[in-house]
Amino acid sequence: MKLKKIFLAAVALLAAVTVTACSNNQASSNKEKSYTPKELTVQFVPSVQASKLEAKAKPLEGLLKKQLGIPVHVSVSTDNSALIEAMASKKIDVGFLPPDAYVVAHKRKVADVLLQAQRYGYNEPSGLPNKTLMNKYRAEIVVKKGSKIKSWRDLKGKKIAIQDPTSTSGYVYPIAELYKKGLNVPKECKLVNVKGHDQAVLSVYNGDVDAAFIFSDARPLAAKDEPKVMTQVVPIYFTNYIPNDTISVRSDMSPKFRKKLAQAFKNIAKSKKGKQILENIYSHYGYTDSKDSNFNIVREYEKIAKKATDSK
Template sequence: MSKKNFWLVIGAIIIAVGGYIGFNAWQSTGQDAKTQDGPLKELRIQFVPSSQADKMEARTKPLEKLLSKELNMPVHVSVSTDYNTVVEALGSKQIDLGFLPPHPYVYAHEKYGAEVLLQAQRYEMDSKKNDGSQTDELTGSYRGVVLVKKDSDIKSPEDLKGKSIAVQNTTSDSGFIFQTVDLDKEDKLNVLKDSKLVTVKGHDQGILSVLNGDTDAAFVFEEARNIVKPDHPTVYEDTRVIKYTQPIPNDNITIRSGISAEDTQKIQDAMMTIFNEDEEGKQVMKDVYRWLGVTKSSDKNYNIVREYQDYIDNMK
């Protein structure tokens, strides 16, 4: 699929639900149909669900009070149905800020002129230990991995030829794109032709498919085994990584177009204070997204996402 066609497909998905999305964003933030331009009088923020929406809304609600106090204006926090909702709401100026993964951010930037405001920080995984532990170093990126069972006859990436691999949807950076590109570039293995790809929904399901013997390998993000560890305490002992991807930029906070530089700076400063220094604000983000802080960012940090999409579009 060409880059043009890829974005057309993504756009079609968003447009198809556009009427509902616009109404949903308006309804969930309690705003009327008017969009905000000029100096901001209130701030509207939307999250993408990482858990049940009602639970997440309760967890994020304290941010309204914390940010309102810091910005001296009303702040409205809502939870979307999915990231497409956030992208469309940013484009139609029904919200001012959205929390987005790398790929949806790139689309929001190219289609609607949205900009990255802040980038998530998390602790690095300690790859020297096969137990899910982390270092004490904060990072603005993470990695995807290729995971197999410990006793698998797959010893190196080249052994994936002819094997079945559990993957996420084709827009997933750590569950499809980065592994596919790196295997082709670095190991001369085109999994689109040479392996059997099995799409599953959720990185935990990818891991379970390997543990249960349903697939030979899985493309997942590096920390994904921690998700299934409570139910499968020996998951680290029972699996091993045969390949790490290049670093993938973390999720971010995206600001819509049309907001002044002055207001943008105020919002950025306020969020850095709340998410990096305020104990309650830090706990909210840890509970919601496992973020441990935020750092200033720029669009160029996401160029690698564009490069990898271009590369995979040209794979045969």
């Protein structure tokens, strides 16, 4: 009988400890995701020339302020890595991160995906947009019309314009796919880092490089500066599909504010003024809910690209 009482007391004590631990874990979890901004900081990465992008993005401040009821500050980072660091140091609340940069940020527990952008697809190889909204896109390799480079096999030893190594379409996907095909681009080609996919297209057009890795299709952006790129810069290769860009938030942001923020972006994308602003910034035409597992394919490509880069 005494042994039974001891056993019951032990069970009761274990239950109490378990409940306390669960409560503490829940409290800790809630504390970890309890941040609610009093002023919202939003940052973009330059897919086009940074100064141009900042001018296009600034009007978003007023629209977000109206939706959220708090001051909003919009800026443009120098590149993906700088934006990730700014979110890590909690200087930036919301980052418009391309897929690979998001994967890096999430791995560091810096950011969670909130939304994925929707864009109109492009007819290939003309580069002209169609009316199909998509949650995915492709990277392409472009050369100047008349070039002796006719396929990826001809890129060995050539000068190629790339984006930041965390750029999914401007680096990771082309590097990974060509590596699987037998071309180690970092080792066997001459890489030139440029800021902005429009600048990469113009570099090809001006003869500064032999080819460029860009998102499909960045040529219409460059055509605003030089219309001839639509016919004089041509694609020779398209990668597999990539998940669209993210709107990512600080990992400690509260669920309640995340929900409010997601709805704010969706509302802005549906408004006439907001649609125009978002189109001018990144050619975004809407937003859809997203989850981290959507980017597992990017993680696979990232490993292959890293293998190619490390073997340089």
